Amino acid sequence: MLEIVQSQQNDIAILSLQGRLDTNTSSSLETTLVDLVEKSQKKLLLDLSALEFISSSGLRVLLMIAKRVKGMDGKMVLTSLKSNVQNVFEMAGFTMLFTILPSNEKAIEALQ
């Protein structure tokens, strides 16, 4: 089960993910993010404070979107990762590819 709550702060799209990002749920995140990218949304903030689990399916979606956002000269920032989610990012070497910040406030500053 994954709940995606979407909001907008000026030109920044904020997505708060709650639950589990796995084989079953990653397609709904992919649909939401692809829709935003196709509408030329260049600044994305993903609040992962309530994300309890991520598998390789979720990582693949984030990697694919990060590449598309970079390709349109935009930026995606992830915030507030739980330790188990952070561990998966580190293990896969994904911390090198993403800007990961401790809070949404810091992410908004970084995106402005």
Add this chain to the structure above:
Amino acid sequence: MPRKQKKYRLKFPGQSDNLEIIRDTVSRIAEKAGFDEDNINMIELAVDEACANVVKHAFQGGGNKPIDLEIIVDEKKFTIVVSDRGTGFDVNKLKRPDMKEYLSKKRVGGLGIHIIHTLMDEVQFESVPGKGTHVRMSKFIKNEKKSTVKT
């Protein structure tokens, strides 16, 4: 006194909407074996990746075939064997991805395999094309359960 070996045999329909139930079940057994939260999370993710591969590759998206799990717990290690009777593959062609290449270029697959190898202490794949696959993965038990002293 040495811990007696315990074996659990579980069977789940090989569909992706059962992955959460599989993760939860394995987590509870890992918790009972004495693992801390970090290690339970690692075991849970490794099992998820192995079972997701069964659904996606061995069963090519779904069907009615089962995923069989055998969990063996002794005093030294926690072993999970994920078995399927799906398409199988040539294990000699199974390679862990070069993560630098994976991250810099297009997706090349194998991220789940990389994660399983990173999370678990021992990993072994046995597969026969057309017959099925066994993924055997273990994590060593390092007396993690801390006793609580009441005062």
